[in-house]
Amino acid sequence: MSKIETELLRSDHSSSVRLLATKGQDHGSISGAPTTLPDQLLKEFLELPKLSREQCGHLRHFHNLVSQPDGDWSFMGGASAQDHDEGSYRYQLAFMAYAAGAAHYHRLPALRSVFRSLLEKMISKMLHPEVWGYWYLTSQSGIKLDPDLKELRKPWADPVCKENVMYSGHLLVMVSLFSMLFDDDRYNKKDIIVFDWNPMFWGMGPERYSYNRTTLQKTILNQMEHSGWMGIIATRYNDIRNGTNIVEDVLAKYKQAWESRGGMVSENGLFRRWYAVRQDRVLVSQQLAHSAWIMAFMPWNPEVVKKVSSTAGTGFLQRIGDRTNIRPPGLANEIRRIANATSGGAESPAIIEQAREATKNQPPIESKSPLPTFGFIAQWLSEVEGPSQLDPLLRHADQYLNPTWIKGGLYYRRQSPGWDEEGNYLYMEPYSGNAAIGYSRLNVQGGQRAMFEHPWTKEEVQRRPCIEGVDLDSGIDFLRGVWVEERKAMVVSLRSWNGAEVVMSLNVKGLEVGKYGIYVDGKLTEVVVKGEGKDVPVEVEVGGKEVDVAVVKS
Numbered sequence: 001m002s003k004i005e006t007e008l009l010r011s012d013h014s015s016s017v018r019l020l021a022t023k024g025q026d027h028g029s030i031s032g033a034p035t036t037l038p039d040q041l042l043k044e045f046l047e048l049p050k051l052s053r054e055q056c057g058h059l060r061h062f063h064n065l066v067s068q069p070d071g072d073w074s075f076m077g078g079a080s081a082q083d084h085d086e087g088s089y090r091y092q093l094a095f096m097a098y099a100a101g102a103a104h105y106h107r108l109p110a111l112r113s114v115f116r117s118l119l120e121k122m123i124s125k126m127l128h129p130e131v132w133g134y135w136y137l138t139s140q141s142g143i144k145l146d147p148d149l150k151e152l153r154k155p156w157a158d159p160v161c162k163e164n165v166m167y168s169g170h171l172l173v174m175v176s177l178f179s180m181l182f183d184d185d186r187y188n189k190k191d192i193i194v195f196d197w198n199p200m201f202w203g204m205g206p207e208r209y210s211y212n213r214t215t216l217q218k219t220i221l222n223q224m225e226h227s228g229w230m231g232i233i234a235t236r237y238n239d240i241r242n243g244t245n246i247v248e249d250v251l252a253k254y255k256q257a258w259e260s261r262g263g264m265v266s267e268n269g270l271f272r273r274w275y276a277v278r279q280d281r282v283l284v285s286q287q288l289a290h291s292a293w294i295m296a297f298m299p300w301n302p303e304v305v306k307k308v309s310s311t312a313g314t315g316f317l318q319r320i321g322d323r324t325n326i327r328p329p330g331l332a333n334e335i336r337r338i339a340n341a342t343s344g345g346a347e348s349p350a351i352i353e354q355a356r357e358a359t360k361n362q363p364p365i366e367s368k369s370p371l372p373t374f375g376f377i378a379q380w381l382s383e384v385e386g387p388s389q390l391d392p393l394l395r396h397a398d399q400y401l402n403p404t405w406i407k408g409g410l411y412y413r414r415q416s417p418g419w420d421e422e423g424n425y426l427y428m429e430p431y432s433g434n435a436a437i438g439y440s441r442l443n444v445q446g447g448q449r450a451m452f453e454h455p456w457t458k459e460e461v462q463r464r465p466c467i468e469g470v471d472l473d474s475g476i477d478f479l480r481g482v483w484v485e486e487r488k489a490m491v492v493s494l495r496s497w498n499g500a501e502v503v504m505s506l507n508v509k510g511l512e513v514g515k516y517g518i519y520v521d522g523k524l525t526e527v528v529v530k531g532e533g534k535d536v537p538v539e540v541e542v543g544g545k546e547v548d549v550a551v552v553k554s
Contacts, residue, residue: 037517037554039524045491045550046522050479051107054410058438059103059118060497061409062096063472065434066121070128075411078430084138086372087431089131094170095379095431097122098448099439101177105451106444110466110490111481116182117471123174123187132159132167132195139163157197158209160219168220169234175213176234179241183461188213213238221250232300233452240455251300264294264304268336269311271295287329288316289371292380299383299449309384314346315339317377318423323399324392326373326425328364331355370417372429374401375436379443386445397437401428408477408497412437465490465510468535475502476542488512488553499544508536508551515554521547527554 051059068074078087097119104115125131140152160168175187187193191210198206211219217238232254235247258264261282266272271294273285285291291312295305315335318325327335334355339346374397381390397403400420402413412433418426444450465483467490470476480493490511496502511530518526518538530536540549 037524037527037552041519041522041524041548041550041552042487045484045487045489045519045552046548048480048482048484048491049107050493051103051477052441055103055107055441056477056479056497057405057408057410058441059100060407060472060477061411061434062100062122062438063118064407064409065096066093066118066125067473070125071130073130076430076434084134087429088134090126090167090170092431092435093122093126093131094174095435095439097126097174097177099435099442101181102439102444102447102451103442104181105456106447107442108478108481109464110483110492111470111478112182112466113468114471114478114481116178116184117473119174119178119181123171123178126171126174127193127195129196133197135159135164135167136197157195157207159195160211160216161209162219162223165220165223168216172213172216172220172234173237175216176237176241179213180237180455181461183456183458185213221246224250224254233297233448236300236452237455240457247300255301265308268333269308271308286333287371287373288312288326288332289373289376292373292376296376296379296383297448299452302449305384309380312380313377317393318347319392322392323395324389325396325423326377327423328359328362328419330359330362330364334359364419370427372431372436374425374427375429375432375440378432378440379436382440382443383446383448390440394437394441396425400424400426401433408475410438463510465508467492467506468509469505469507469537474504475500476504479546480548490551492549493546494542494549495546496542496544501541501543504540504542506538506540506549508538511536511551512553517550517552517554519548519550519552 065075073089076089076092078085100115100118100122104111108115136155136157139155141149142152143149160171171193175193178187179185189212191212193211193213193216195209196206197203197209217235221235232247232250235250239245239247264271266285268286270285270288271291272282273290291308295309295312298305315332316327316329318327335346335351338344338351338355339348342351344351374393378390378393378397381393397412402415404411404413412428414430414433415426415428420426467481470478475496475498476494477497478492478494480491483490490508492506494504513530513532515527515529516536517524518528520540528536536551538549538551540547
């Protein structure tokens, strides 16, 4: 048997093609029926955009994290052992899911089974008690968020029945995103979202709380109505899927609620921090991080976001050569104050020196568990400002923030809060290092807005050809995965993350009946006839060198 084996299997009911290629060698001669397909794949197919090494590394790292055994949260532990802060497991999992969803929607839309498997694992982790169990103690409240509290409330274990929208809301977006991307309603089955509460040494016995996508959304919307609509992406996805328009009414009431309290934006040009329900009071933020997070995920309010974004980074972001540094909040706010008072430029050396002198005795770190500022800013720049502003920030990360590769995955290793003697931002925590930087690279400018305004419909997903039968468990990274409608062509590029030789079975689904050419690394290797209701399986040997596969209709 030669090193290249081409075998055409045909019957009255099916057709398949098997292509085994030794890397770096020519592929076998063409066989099969006469065809008008060219011997060489058109160059335009091999020039389609593909993921960078870093983007593949982020997806691989997401996969590595959510493939760990239950209870193993390696690389995800943050400063708060009780999982209370902005780096909590729930936030890391949610934003890894949003990154994967954006990558599938915008970059690799044909790789259905790859992303379905990945998001399914993320949602499974989101339902683990170690992710939501914090709520039993947190539900008692405290004077930090409710200054008028006189005694702790009676706690409850159900993490979504009321309040706690920073868990329930993210969970709802995750399951709604899953349904929209894959035309899959598994999370709308009865009792599919289950919270089992059963501490070993205390309590009155097991408690179970069950929901699905529909009842979870209804619960959250009821809470918003109860709190005067102070608390939207998931509702839009579900509207498209269900043929409803709930989001229009929700948005109108939401905007009105904020307008009645003075609006979302403070006099300092930044978004307000949070709303204290019992006190009916909105708190002001002095940090860019809060505004950056909001701007990254407010696709339904682009005019306001654009206006805030135009000045939000003033004083906070410092361009140094080809990279962007982040200044301490105290120094940044003083620069903004002086610049506003004097009508001078915020990057004027005189103003910066004056601000440094005024803040030289202030500690740059405001708490023991500071915000994941870098990640929030990266997400904002990715969504709103685009590569011209994002890339310099990522160059700072690659130079100062410990990019680390492990098992084919890229993340940024934890590093204590602070700045070096030259004022370079050094803080790195799990939210930014595991999820947010990856999100910023995998998203595209305006990515969330596009997904909000044009979610995939059932019909779109059903009629679009896709690749099934593969996932990241295979050890393969996927650089391309697109269906080119005008050319009736499926194009996939792949390689193993560790150089190992793997025989991959790509199941091409949804193709029209007809004759198709199979191309490997640009050369026509086989021609097959695709029958009604049948798929086209393609087996190809993949190693450390990138392999390009195309299935093109004659």
